[in-house]
Amino acid sequence: METFFQFFIVFALQAAGIYAVAASGLVVTYATSGVFNFAHGAIGMFCAFSYWELSQNRGWPSWIALVVVLFVEAPLIGLVLDRVIMRRLADASTITTIVVTIGLLVAFVQLAGMIWPQGSTTRVLPEFFVGDTVKVFGINVSYHAVIVLITAILVAVVLRVLLYETRLGVAMRAVVDNRELGALNGVHPDRISSVSWMLGSMLAALAGVLIAPILPQFTPVALTLLVISAYAAAMVGRLRSLPLTFLGAVILGEFESLLNWIDTKGIGGHTVADVANDLQTSAPVILLFVVLILLPQDRVAGRSSRRYNAPTPSLRTMAMAMVAYVAGAYVIAQSGWVSKTTVDQLGVGIALGIVMLSLVLLTGYGGQVSLAQPGFAGIGALVVWKMGPVGGLVAGVVICAAVGVLVALPALKMRDLYLALSTMAFALFLETNIYGENALFKQFLPFSVGNASVRRIPGLEGDTAFFMVMAVAFALIVLLLTVIRNGSFGRRLQAMRDSPSACVTLGLDLTATKLQAFGLAAAIAGLGGALLAMWKETSVGVADFSLLKGPLPGLPLVLVAVVFGITTAFGAVIGGPVFVLLPLIGTWYPALENIMNLAPGLAGIGLGQNPDGAVGQVAESFARDEPSADHPPPPPRVPVVPERVGAAGRPTAEEIRELDDVLGLSWGRCETKAAPR
Amino acid sequence: MSEPLLELQEVTVRFGGHVAVDSVDLSVDPGTITGLIGPNGAGKTTTFNVITGLQAPTTGHLHFGGKDITRARAHRRAQAGIGRTFQRLEVFGSLTARENVLVGVELRRRWGRRAKPTPVALALLAETGLIQPSSGPEVLGGILAREETDALLDLVGISHVANTRADELPTGLARLVELARALATRPRLLLLDEPASGQDESETEAFAQLLVRLAGTGMGILLVEHDVPLVMQLCSKVCVLDFGSVLATGTPAEVQADKAVIDAYLGAEPVSAEAIEHLDAGA
Known part of the structure; x- marks a missing residue:
């Protein structure tokens, strides 16, 4: 009974708390900017390493280091990311945002590897109040676990109040629903975007600092991959719902603890326990895969908003090349x-x-x-x-x-x-x-x-x-x-x-x-x-x-x-x-x-400007220099519908149609309503 | 009258609480042009999506050529002979106009190997000049995909822009690319979603003649169009949608005299094509 409590309440909820914090940050930025931040975990990793640097390497008092990392460094990272990168991605295709944020992820991992070289030294980030425990139902629970749980609950409460009770939060939710409409109603989408990226970075940093002490390895890659857990939890909430995201975090924490339990107790014999042991690190990946399969999917997509300009070389040219x-x-x-x-x-x-x-x-x-x-x-x-x-x-x-x-x-x-x-x-x-x-x-x-x-x-x-x-x-x-x-x-x-x-x-x-x-x-x-x-x-x-x-x-x-x-x-x-x-x-x-x-990371980040890649760009610039009789310059194209309507990226044809249907954009509609029927 | 080519029975589509299409009955006969008009948001495009299988109806049934296709997947319906164009252009932007049509021809050849060509297909090919009007199915084997593509480009009158990328074409021409691409599947039923928007007056005139020729092959055409005079001129039957439900169905004359249509759109004034067009232009 004792260990059951430890596995499924203490361990599971401690992990769940951290996943919830990380995942809610992911959801906040995705919901307000439409950009899924693959680098979320890398930001958390970078901040956790910064915290180690200040508190362990430089000997600052932990609380000062924590305040500096959480309330100065993390928001600053978020602000810079928003201003320099994310804001330009508002109209970009999903593929571009994926590449750019993966570029960011790679860049952060490389940067951390440069600042804190691996191999030579083994770093350790101690738990908060390491060694101190509190007795709950006769079980010793570490202060760290208690702090994690309290933090997760606090984050849930603060986010709820922020999003539903404050003017800023209402504005943030309005931006989610419709960027243009929000702007018309006096909301500044740019400011909202900055705030959400700062908030997202802070939550990433908080998760990083909380999880680093309980991870077996304190390395940039291990910490960055941890965000997969956050992906899985956030996906349970379909990247929209915070309560479901917290539920996802709990499911994940319990799933991991279950595998751990089977392994430790040797349930089902040697083989099963071994498999459970091997699968433990993959628990988030498995959950993520399962959730993605179960998610209701979009209908057939309409026209791609991306323009592809790459040349089509003939077989002859290619053969010579x-x-x-x-x-x-x-x-x-x-x-x-x-x-x-x-x-x-x-x-x-x-x-x-x-x-x-x-x-x-x-x-x-x-x-x-x-x-x-x-x-x-x-x-x-x-x-x-x-x-x-x-x-x-x-x-x-x-x-x-x-x-x-x-x-x-x-x-x-x-x-x-x-x-x-x-x-x-x-x-x-x-x-x-x-x-x-x-x-x-x-x-x-x-x-x-x-x-x-x-x-x-x-x-x-x-x-x-x-x-x-x-x-x-x-x-x-x-x-x-x-x-x-x-x-x-x-x-x-x-x-x-x-x-x-x-x-x-x-x-x-x-x-x-x-x-x-x-x-x-x-x-x-x-x-x-x-x-x-x-x-x-x-x-x-x-x-x-x-x-x-x-x-x-x-x-x-x-x-x-x-x-x-x-x-x-x-x-x-x-x-x-x-x-x-x-x-x-x-x-x-x-x-x-x-x-x-x-x-590679920086190049990925820079891709936002050039979705066809360097070679396509160069080839196109050559092609554009020589307009021929066969290919006169194209006449300007008359747009059929407004180019952008939705909040997140360009809407598909289906979305436009639905919106058209829902809004009942008029063809004599006003007259219809005014006339007695 | 023979059995209708397409029949919708009490088709309803709900998006959450919003009823986009409300218990719509609609039929299209072979060799005729049927008009589908109504304000934006009346459910015209949603109806198209239901017919082509891009949107599943919440309730109701669809029959095509006498068969129930309510559960058929979208690409199967295309293979059965339903072709369409899109209100919001869905050309393959990175391909040329010719390649757009070629994709359609090649696709049909992939799924159409065993299928017997329909009389409509033969008449359509005769219309392009590829075969003699009296020819039987046996001559079809000799037609190359490229030949058929060029003949279709010629038929809709866009040969001069065949090598231009589709996303560089002005809207009116891009719509014709979609039409030629849809014809490449040799459809028995053609759904056209505002095909004349983006065309000038002379282009519209040529387009109207083309539609009449197409209907002459025995093809059934369902036309969504805001150019109401054009609809009244071309269609043997017109269906008026409003708030997702059918307000009136009948010949152009009947619809223009229909009390519900008059009440809904023009108060007590008698409705004329010009007046409806005026409303359209004002929207």
């Missing part, structure tokens, strides 16, 4: 002009470039967001390690295609944000429980600790030969993508991206098309991962395919891919090598190291 690419690769591998270290790194770049190409197909052409591509690469590597070079390569590609389809099935009806969240949850589950540190399958052990050895294809074992294998594979996939793009399937994908509802009325089965795109993209990513594993030969493992950990983590990879442009295959030609060379440049010129580490 790829011949040049392969020739260049041969010179680099063979000539000896480039050092072995650099060639090694460039080989990794080609393989990761193939992973980027998978995004060209899926996101660039098809408009489907996926953060799971590094995870598919990991599956490809895992299979090729297990099954040997030739059979493994084929099997890896096939298995990835199958898994890609399976993952896409529940995600089919999801729109950008939910798709990003669920694919991210899937990738995190993969790297934790399939081939990562808590792998459910112990047979994957060398791989899951990053110590697997992979054989190359017989006959092509030499470095030069295999380098060329990868270069040719890359070139072939680029050509495949070009053929697809200029062909019927590519047109279908682009049509689906531009207007799903129009596609449906032409008899297109969206489900089948999306599944094809997800399957093919996963297969390409799997091939890239398998080639990467073969190229590295030794020390292959989870760190090569993790979203945030390791030397070349997956989220920055996705950012670099998007920044160089995923609407055309050219982006990956440059993006792959650039991504792997960034850290290398840092080792050549130590003065640049920090900048190089920050580059």
Whole structure:
């Protein structure tokens, strides 16, 4: 009984309290600005580290450090983010806001790694009033747990009062409902936006400071990933309802405690307890995935608000470019002009470039967001390690295609944000429980600790030969993508991206098309991962395919891919090598190291201006310089409807129609009402 | 009269507490143009969404070609022969006008391999000049997707902008791209949502002639349009919606003389096409 109380009341509610604080911050910013902040956890992490710096490293009294972090640093971060970044995103597409806030997340993690280098020292952030306990029903409960609970209740009360009882709060809720209408009624949307981002940052910081002491590891990545828990709780509240968000936090806390309970008590025998133990870290990811699947989904979307300008190169142009690419690769591998270290790194770049190409197909052409591509690469590597070079390569590609389809099935009806969240949850589950540190399958052990050895294809074992294998594979996939793009399937994908509802009325089965795109993209990513594993030969493992950990983590990879442009295959030609060379440049010129580490994050943040990516932008500027007789400059377009109506981003055609229906915008409507009926 | 091509029976759509479409009965006959008019918010577009399957009705039934399609998924209805355009343009912006239509042609070829071409499809192809009016289905195999695409662009009169990106076209032309794209599916029923808005007078005149030609192929057309004189000129039957329910149905003359329509829109004044147009322009 005693331990039951400890597990399901003390532990569970302590965790729930922290999740609730973190999640409510997420909800406040999302509801008022329409931007889902992937960097929410990273902000909390950064503030928790700041608190450690002041209170532990510099010896400030804890309460002063706390006040400085919570009431000066956190609001300042929120204010700067709002002014510099978020305000410009008001009209941006969801995909852009996802990339920008993930860029922010990566930048914060890198920044924290620079200020507080990992490895050398183990940092500890003590609990509040460490060692002090209070007896509740005869059980010793730590002061920290009590403080967490009281804080969570206080946050709930304060938010409730703020949103419902104050002028500011009413204004904030008005902005949620309709930005323009709010502005007409004397609300300043900009001020509301600033306040909500400051508030969100404070809540993130509070959660970070509260959770850091009870986490097994006090590291930037561990703390940042914790926000997944907040995602899950916030999603229970559908990113709108604070009470449901708190309920979500409690469900999550209890779920974790249940797994912990099964593990500790050895319920269900050894196997079950072991599985429960392994799954504990993934509890938020599992809950997030389940909630996303259960959420009622939007109807078929209308026209995409994004404009895609990337050029459509002909197969001929691309073929010539790829011949040049392969020739260049041969010179680099063979000539000896480039050092072995650099060639090694460039080989990794080609393989990761193939992973980027998978995004060209899926996101660039098809408009489907996926953060799971590094995870598919990991599956490809895992299979090729297990099954040997030739059979493994084929099997890896096939298995990835199958898994890609399976993952896409529940995600089919999801729109950008939910798709990003669920694919991210899937990738995190993969790297934790399939081939990562808590792998459910112990047979994957060398791989899951990053110590697997992979054989190359017989006959092509030499470095030069295999380098060329990868270069040719890359070139072939680029050509495949070009053929697809200029062909019927590519047109279908682009049509689906531009207007799903129009596609449906032409008899297109969206489900089948999306599944094809997800399957093919996963297969390409799997091939890239398998080639990467073969190229590295030794020390292959989870760190090569993790979203945030390791030397070349997956989220920055996705950012670099998007920044160089995923609407055309050219982006990956440059993006792959650039991504792997960034850290290398840092080792050549130590003065640049920090900048190089920050580059992917900063580039992601900068993307807000340029959704087609660098390559698309450059190509377009060339195209615009030479108006030809065939392509006269377009006449100005008359907008059919007001461009913006809703609060969060651009409304879909459906939303406009509904709004039209609800508001009864008039066609002689006033006369109708005035006339006696 | 033969069996109607499309029949809606007591179709109701609720959004929360708001009734967008209220127990609507509506039918469209093959080879005729039926007008659907009413103020913004009367439920016209929602009705279109229900017919094409983008919106499930809360209650009621739909029959198309004698079959109950109430539960059919949207892309199945398109394959059964329902095509449409959108009030708020839904062109594929990053594709050219030609590619927009080509997507439609290619899609139909994917799902239409086994399907026997309907008489309407043959008549439509004859109208484009691709086949002789007397030709049978056997000649269809020889038509290339590109040929059919170009013929459709020609039919609606947008060949001159075939290589322009759809999102760079002015609204009137973009609407014609949507029309050609819908025709690419060789529909038996065509739903047009304010197709003439964004067109000038001469364009509207050409458009009206095109609609008459299309109806001549045996295609049933349901037309939502604010240009009331155009509706009265083209349609053999007009249905007036107001607050989601049918205010009146009948020939243009009957509707213009209908007391409910007159009361609702014009007080006691007798309704004329010009007067309704005036209201429209004032909104």
